[in-house]
Amino acid sequence: MHICIIRPGALGDTLLALPAIQALREHETIERVTFVGQAAFAPLLLATSLVTSYLDYEDTCWSQLFLPQGIRHPELRALLADCQLVVCWLRDPDGLIAQNLRATTPGRVVVTSGRPGEHAGMHTSTYLASTLGLTLPDEPRLTLVPSTTPQVEATSRFFAIHPGSGGAHKCWSIQGYAEVIQALWRRDIPVLLLAGPADTDRLAELRQLLSTPPPGLLTLLENAPLLQIAHALQHCRAYLGNDSGVTHLAALLGIPTTALFIASDPHTWHPLGRSVQIIAAQELGVLSVSEVLTALESFLI
Template identity: 35%
Template sequence: MSPPSGIDAQFFPESVTQIFCWHQGALGDLLLAGPALTAVSQHYPEARFIGVGKPALWDLLAGTLPLESIWEGGEAVWSGLFQEQGGFSSLLKERLTGIDLALVFSPRERPGFLARLVEGGIRHAVWIPSFPAGGSEHVTAIQARRLRELGIAASPGPFRLRLEPEAEELTGFRPTDRILALAPGSGGPAKNWPLSRYYEVARALAWEAGLKVVWLAGPAEERILSYIQGLAAAQGQKVWANQPLSRVARLLARVQVYLGGDSGLTHLAAAAGTPRVVALFGPTDPRVWAPLGEQITVLTPPEGAGPQRSLEKLSTAAVLAEIRRFL
């Protein structure tokens, strides 16, 4: 049985006014898709986007992409898309009917899912890889190549969010303060630099450079949050825990230096325009996953990054030396 017309066509349709974008990834994954989404938006300047995934993440893009709606990707209404056959609920048909184009970001191509989108009423549906199949090519380059194959001019590069400035009284910092933001956690403990070394960096730079320090923590850091709070309290420093990402982004646009690992917050700092982002990579490959931009510095253990490489071998002295270059 041949797939419905409109699935993964060899080119994008000429006229598009509404784009359904399915992206269920985490914060860093969505921000890494930013250049691809921007390229599609520039190709179809009149089109409006519907973001489907994690609403708190898609909200960050509201000032950057022409977002018409944001829908929760975990809703039961989408279950009909995962069935090989059968009807669609009236709500699902209502949501899909008349949409010109669907972009489906996923690690592997899912022809059945694309077919169901078209059967449900979307005119064209294409797959964009969200995860490399192997090798060391950056994920933004992989996505750009995929778009070029389909007729859209795209190139890998940095992604910048358009943000409203955060009022100084809301950040708790004065306009003259020079701020260091620390984000010691991530989605995987193996990707974390030892917490004690973040403390050493904070202590040294607060003392010698007069930097104000703010520690950032989210749900992934719940297990170590009490330790972070204790380290910050010992030095009279601030902790921002479980704050709305839009507010964190505006803070990161205000700070001078950011230090963190391979995490969504590191990608957020890069996208928010933090003047200097120092990203620590151990078991994951920065050639594939690091944020892009002239303000980004990637540090790895002495032997480089790799699946078995531990950030414990990256010294405090090496990190301090890199940050001091920009103070």
């Protein structure tokens, strides 16, 4: 069975779709899964056992999903004609996407919004699985093929921290992260600090707040490819971060994860994994350092 999943969006949106693919694989005999999303995520998803091929949603051929004359691109038509199931998690208010896919695909076509919307209070992954008539696996998890390239020399003693997010309103204070890092250093716990392109200003502010770290207690992984980040996270003892794609990645990899929800709804967006704890601000943006450190204590034993 060949299935095609069309799921554009940010990293968190992409990762929260993977448990639904896992559920599909547990219920169907599937030889191929073609995933259509952001090109930057391709190496990571192809390193899992869930996706066998990856296509860039930004390729102009995918714009034909929205054209009244239908899909005419020959390679895209050939791909869709080979699928027994096409899932498109996009809003389709006029039904044009569904019409175009059904005109090209002989198998089942599912077109629906990629977010719960009216299903308020339902987790995004639960919702996505329900659009396929499935329930989530008991333990959603990503398994990566071993890396053949040198990685950051992180060990099981490292505590990973990502103080950024795609939205500034979802971020805990940099002062708070600085105090947590210094508390870890006082216990001789090394920190793997993660930062992406959107985190430049926050990283600069954090480095100004931090004292000079003792030798070996700070490793910075800045603007690294997602697959490299994933391999580094696999070696860490635990992870702390905001509501972000990297936090979802850490949780799905099975890393003990503490996720800080400052503004967004944890019921809909909390990370999935075998060892995840959520700390939600009672007031918008208000979360004490002592509350976070107390929550981390179980990961420091």
